[in-house]
Amino acid sequence: MLRYSQGVTLDPPTTPRGAAAARQHSLRERNLELVARAVFESPEPLSRADVATSTGLARATVSTLVDRLVAGRLLTELPPVAAQRAGRPAVPLAPAARSVVGLGLEVNVDYLGASVMDLTGDTVDERVVPGAFHDSDPATVLPRLGALAQDLIADAEAEGMRVAGARLALPGLVDARTGLLQVAPNLGWSSVAPVPLLGLGDLPVDVANEAKLAALAELTGDVSPSFLYVSADVGIGAAVVVDRHLFLGERGWNGEIGHVVVDPSGPRCSCGAFGCLEQYAGKEALMKGAGLAVDAPLEALVHALQAHDDGAVGAVRQAGAALGSALADFVNLVDVGTIVLGGAYTTLLPWLRDDVRALLAERVLSAPFAPVEVQAAEAGPYAAMAGGAREVLRDVLASPADWV
Amino acid sequence: MLRYSQGVTLDPPTTPRGAAAARQHSLRERNLELVARAVFESPEPLSRADVATSTGLARATVSTLVDRLVAGRLLTELPPVAAQRAGRPAVPLAPAARSVVGLGLEVNVDYLGASVMDLTGDTVDERVVPGAFHDSDPATVLPRLGALAQDLIADAEAEGMRVAGARLALPGLVDARTGLLQVAPNLGWSSVAPVPLLGLGDLPVDVANEAKLAALAELTGDVSPSFLYVSADVGIGAAVVVDRHLFLGERGWNGEIGHVVVDPSGPRCSCGAFGCLEQYAGKEALMKGAGLAVDAPLEALVHALQAHDDGAVGAVRQAGAALGSALADFVNLVDVGTIVLGGAYTTLLPWLRDDVRALLAERVLSAPFAPVEVQAAEAGPYAAMAGGAREVLRDVLASPADWV
DNA sequence: CGCATTAGTTGTACGGCTGAACTATTGCGT
DNA sequence: ACGCAATAGTTCAGCCGTACAACTAATGCG
Numbered sequence: 065m066l067r068y069s070q071g072v073t074l075d076p077p078t079t080p081r082g083a084a085a086a087r088q089h090s091l092r093e094r095n096l097e098l099v100a101r102a103v104f105e106s107p108e109p110l111s112r113a114d115v116a117t118s119t120g121l122a123r124a125t126v127s128t129l130v131d132r133l134v135a136g137r138l139l140t141e142l143p144p145v146a147a148q149r150a151g152r153p154a155v156p157l158a159p160a161a162r163s164v165v166g167l168g169l170e171v172n173v174d175y176l177g178a179s180v181m182d183l184t185g186d187t188v189d190e191r192v193v194p195g196a197f198h199d200s201d202p203a204t205v206l207p208r209l210g211a212l213a214q215d216l217i218a219d220a221e222a223e224g225m226r227v228a229g230a231r232l233a234l235p236g237l238v239d240a241r242t243g244l245l246q247v248a249p250n251l252g253w254s255s256v257a258p259v260p261l262l263g264l265g266d267l268p269v270d271v272a273n274e275a276k277l278a279a280l281a282e283l284t285g286d287v288s289p290s291f292l293y294v295s296a297d298v299g300i301g302a303a304v305v306v307d308r309h310l311f312l313g314e315r316g317w318n319g320e321i322g323h324v325v326v327d328p329s330g331p332r333c334s335c336g337a338f339g340c341l342e343q344y345a346g347k348e349a350l351m352k353g354a355g356l357a358v359d360a361p362l363e364a365l366v367h368a369l370q371a372h373d374d375g376a377v378g379a380v381r382q383a384g385a386a387l388g389s390a391l392a393d394f395v396n397l398v399d400v401g402t403i404v405l406g407g408a409y410t411t412l413l414p415w416l417r418d419d420v421r422a423l424l425a426e427r428v429l430s431a432p433f434a435p436v437e438v439q440a441a442e443a444g445p446y447a448a449m450a451g452g453a454r455e456v457l458r459d460v461l462a463s464p465a466d467w468v
Numbered sequence: 469m470l471r472y473s474q475g476v477t478l479d480p481p482t483t484p485r486g487a488a489a490a491r492q493h494s495l496r497e498r499n500l501e502l503v504a505r506a507v508f509e510s511p512e513p514l515s516r517a518d519v520a521t522s523t524g525l526a527r528a529t530v531s532t533l534v535d536r537l538v539a540g541r542l543l544t545e546l547p548p549v550a551a552q553r554a555g556r557p558a559v560p561l562a563p564a565a566r567s568v569v570g571l572g573l574e575v576n577v578d579y580l581g582a583s584v585m586d587l588t589g590d591t592v593d594e595r596v597v598p599g600a601f602h603d604s605d606p607a608t609v610l611p612r613l614g615a616l617a618q619d620l621i622a623d624a625e626a627e628g629m630r631v632a633g634a635r636l637a638l639p640g641l642v643d644a645r646t647g648l649l650q651v652a653p654n655l656g657w658s659s660v661a662p663v664p665l666l667g668l669g670d671l672p673v674d675v676a677n678e679a680k681l682a683a684l685a686e687l688t689g690d691v692s693p694s695f696l697y698v699s700a701d702v703g704i705g706a707a708v709v710v711d712r713h714l715f716l717g718e719r720g721w722n723g724e725i726g727h728v729v730v731d732p733s734g735p736r737c738s739c740g741a742f743g744c745l746e747q748y749a750g751k752e753a754l755m756k757g758a759g760l761a762v763d764a765p766l767e768a769l770v771h772a773l774q775a776h777d778d779g780a781v782g783a784v785r786q787a788g789a790a791l792g793s794a795l796a797d798f799v800n801l802v803d804v805g806t807i808v809l810g811g812a813y814t815t816l817l818p819w820l821r822d823d824v825r826a827l828l829a830e831r832v833l834s835a836p837f838a839p840v841e842v843q844a845a846e847a848g849p850y851a852a853m854a855g856g857a858r859e860v861l862r863d864v865l866a867s868p869a870d871w872v
Numbered sequence: 873c874g875c876a877t878t879a880g881t882t883g884t885a886c887g888g889c890t891g892a893a894c895t896a897t898t899g900c901g902t
Numbered sequence: 903a904c905g906c907a908a909t910a911g912t913t914c915a916g917c918c919g920t921a922c923a924a925c926t927a928a929t930g931c932g
Contacts, residue, residue, distance in 0.1 A: 151909025399717025555878025
């Protein structure tokens with residue numbers, strides 16, 4: 065089930081989330097949020113009385129706030145379960161299905177996609193259009209994605225749902241403050257303002273890096289609240305999540321682990337430097353190292369590994385060592401005790417894990433007293449879309465007053 | 469002058485700074501903070517009316533809040549300046565001097581120190597005791613520092629000041645949540661709970677890494693609100709500041725740039741790995757590389773550099789390149805556009821700068837459209853103590869209701 | 873010397889939360 | 903079947919903090 069936490073937002077945590085003067089109605093906004101969060105974060109349905117004890121608000125206050133949330137269709141009253149103790153039976157509360165929804169959008173090298181999620185965490189609708197966008201034109205690709213999104217929006221609204229906003233995931237450096245895509249090497253895009261090209265009118269659309277939204281999708285499971293997410297697709301992407309909050313650095317251009325130095329006397333990288341991680345543990349390097357075609361499917365590599373092909377095993381082990389070295393640097397610099405490996409690394413984890421772990425144990429300064437966990441990602445192939453939609457819903461939850 | 473900003477705290481920004489129910493009096497607490505902040509952050513004194521317009525609160529409300537802050541001696545009314553326009557002259561407000569003070573403490577390899585700062589940013593008192601604590605016993609050193617602190621506290625209280633709390637800076641891995649020192653290699657300490665050993669009774673004492681508190685001291689000047697602070701003392705320490713907030717990772721063990729890989733075929737490091745930054749740009753490596761004694765004063769190296777000694781210049785340039793490479797990794801991973809170099813690097817900056825800049829320009833992915841700035845630190849030699857004291861005062865400002 | 877102007881204070885109105893008393897609905901013992 | 907205890911949810915007077923408007927205070931200027 066979808067679990068909402070304290071505040072996963074693309075806005076940096078320093079956002080003056082209350083630099084404004086507090087008036088009387090700020091109290092209600094604040095407590096509305098508190099009540100909504102209590103219900104959304106609870107693993108099982110709460111009653112009004114439960115919410116009162118868990119929040120510390122008076123029962124009377126909770127009642128009026130819940131009534132508002134129910135009227136605004138953010139919460140629903142579930143049918144009462146058979147009471148097992150004396151007293152008036154409680155009315156269980158839960159997030160409302162198919163009322164307010166978030167839209168997750170993605171452009172990747174080999175597909176366009178859009179996904180609609182409701183407050184229960186259900187994927188209401190999802191469409192993926194395969195394609196080859198390696199050296200594409202944003203002015204044709206983004207309007208296509210926009211049209212796809214429009215379809216989904218129309219369908220959702222026809223069924224009475226309200227679309228709260230959208231998040232667009234792109235495989236490149238996105239300025240989190242301006243929403244500008246600086247560069248996406250694999251798409252061949254640079255300096256693009258993507259939102260207007262989507263043509264979604266007044267709908268609020270935020271843009272973010274693909275790996276960062278995919279990382280947020282991991283928060284649905286029971287991962288550690290702080291982790292490093294690293295995923296290999298065409299490039300290598302990463303995200304830092306601390307206490308369920310995405311860390312974005314100054315502009316959101318962090319996590320570029322693909323170009324961390326592994327060995328300065330190593331092969332030249334497309335970025336101009338030598339011995340970058342991508343040259344050892346990027347998808348292309350892996351395929352080449354295993355003696356396969358660079359555009360062969362990942363399954364080909366897996367088959368070779370399962371057949372104990374020496375070249376494949378050697379390439380993956382070398383990648384594991386390089387990845388472990390770069391991850392050790394990453395952990396030493398940002399301090400996160402859990403690493404979640406996504407994309408191709410999820411599949412390859414059985415062959416990577418030992419080398420990665422060994423290097424982490426050897427090179428992370430805090431490893432002797434706090435070993436670094438290495439896990440496989442749990443969210444599926446279109447994690448960025450799901451994570452993006454989820455982010456939109458988090459914003460709704462953060463200011464429910466706008467929706468009641 | 470001391471400038472206070474939105475929220476530099478050692479607590480991670482995710483602290484549920486309002487997970488509690490909002491009651492009536494929360495409004496007043498919130499607005500008290502807002503008013504206090506407005507006065508503290510303004511470059512020049514504000515009147516009650518100025519505060520009303522800048523906060524958006526009604527003049528009546530501001531008046532009562534200011535009165536409280538003045539009564540609690542957090543603010544003072546300055547003598548009115550000659551009015552240059554019609555109307556009743558404004559009463560200028562400013563942070564109160566010598567009322568509430570913060571205590572900064574530090575144990576370093578060659579000194580112990582304590583510093584008292586008041587709300588105006590003035591250092592009221594400061595004492596530094598030289599010593600050699602290379603392989604010392606925390607159970608003797610910390611009580612000594614505690615006694616020094618007691619002296620300063622007694623003096624301050626004798627003059628009617630209230631000591632709000634203390635921050636202890638240590639050169640090692642400190643768990644920000646528990647205040648436990650995991651390891652401080654240069655002191656030879658490990659697994660120490662330092663606070664009880666200080667013997668400061670009920671005074672709230674937080675513990676933090678030395679470089680992190682030193683970084684916060686830079687916020688007094690007009691640095692960028694986001695920067696990477698890297699300083700060479702006996703070890704190499706670093707801190708990440710984003711939007712005037714310290715980034716601490718999961719536990720506060722981040723910033724260990726000294727053990728980032730520069731070249732895996734390089735010299736073996738004390739940590740067991742090969743080619744760590746410390747082996748190129750640590751103080752010991754610099755001295756050795758320049759053909760000087762490892763415990764020679766920094767001035768000796770500077771003299772050699774000024775005399776264009778080939779060995780010294782070569783060692784520093786090699787250090788610059790290594791530092792540039794490690795910093796490029798750092799910037800790629802956390803995304804901060806400004807680097808502030810402290811400790812020995814401040815002095816050596818003229819000889820380091822070109823190589824550092826060249827490597828940053830070459831290896832930072834975002835450098836082509838957002839060049840990385842490299843600056844010298846401005847805070848003096850005992851920056852960590854000042855930064856620590858300042859942090860205590862930030863906490864006071866964050867909840868002024870506790871002090872009125 | 874009076875008027876315009878700006879700063880700060882006083883008093884009433886209003887909104888939101890609280891606590892206590894109330895109603896509603898169940899289980900359980902007799 | 904009935905009443906009592908127990909729990910959920912609602913109603914209402916009281917309190918508290920802010921807003922707004924009218925007030926007083928203190929200055930410059932013609």
